Amino acid sequence: MFFRQKPGALSDAELLLKFRDSGDLTLVSELFGRYTTMIYGVCVKYLKERDDAKDAVMQVFEKLPGALKAHEIANFKSWLYVTARNHCLMQLRAQKSQPGLYGKKTEELGAQLMENDFLLHQEDESDLESDLSKLENCIKKLDSEQQQCVQLFYLEEKCYRDISTTTGFDLNKVKSYIQNGKRNLKICMEKNE
Numbered sequence: 001m002f003f004r005q006k007p008g009a010l011s012d013a014e015l016l017l018k019f020r021d022s023g024d025l026t027l028v029s030e031l032f033g034r035y036t037t038m039i040y041g042v043c044v045k046y047l048k049e050r051d052d053a054k055d056a057v058m059q060v061f062e063k064l065p066g067a068l069k070a071h072e073i074a075n076f077k078s079w080l081y082v083t084a085r086n087h088c089l090m091q092l093r094a095q096k097s098q099p100g101l102y103g104k105k106t107e108e109l110g111a112q113l114m115e116n117d118f119l120l121h122q123e124d125e126s127d128l129e130s131d132l133s134k135l136e137n138c139i140k141k142l143d144s145e146q147q148q149c150v151q152l153f154y155l156e157e158k159c160y161r162d163i164s165t166t167t168g169f170d171l172n173k174v175k176s177y178i179q180n181g182k183r184n185l186k187i188c189m190e191k192n193e
Contacts (some may be wrong), residue, residue, distance in 0.1 A: 012076040019068060028065050035077060039084045047089035056091065060084050082157055094174035145169065146181030153178050 010018070012031060012193060019027040032039075039060060042052035073079045076138055139147060152158045160178075164171045 016068060016073060016076060019065075022064075025065060028068065031076065032061050032064060032080075035080055036075070039080065042081060042084045047087065047091065052091075056084070056088055060087050063087075078159070114135060125179055134192045135185070138185050138192070141188060142181050142184055143174075143177075146184065148178035148179045149174055150181040150185070 012034070014126055015027050015031045017029070018024070040053055040057050043056040043060075044050060047053050047056060050187065060080075063083075067083065071079070139150065142150060145167075147152070149163055149169070152163045152166060153160075158166070161173050163169070163174045163178075169177065
């Protein structure tokens, strides 16, 4: 089911502005409530366990008031999605650093993020380090346009429009550079295995 604002309801931007002015936490609750289902879906996708996902949703909500005051947010929904995803990734990294918890969750996450299975067969961290080094080398081999767009999109998490504005490339060119760069990275990584 998709969220539809009631006629006359405040937009996300208006709610953000009101919250910054008043500090009223009910405004944060209303804003977060619009996207709770999306955030839960993100958390289930990364954490796999429903109980862990529910906990993560609550943790993201608890951090929200401070984060909303600390950051300038242009698109709340996109920002919240990235915030929830990053929260889940940090949890997975923390689990990885704890003895006995390095395993299936982290490996599955790596495969999802890279859309490549080279992380599924890691025996230890030195192999992971080696693959990250290979990835860096492969990025350097991309055409400069592809390299620039891939880094902005994946490493700096910028959207197509922002990349187009930053680089001066046409929006369709940005999409093409990212798609071709991703394909070339996959080919390079497979060659180096």
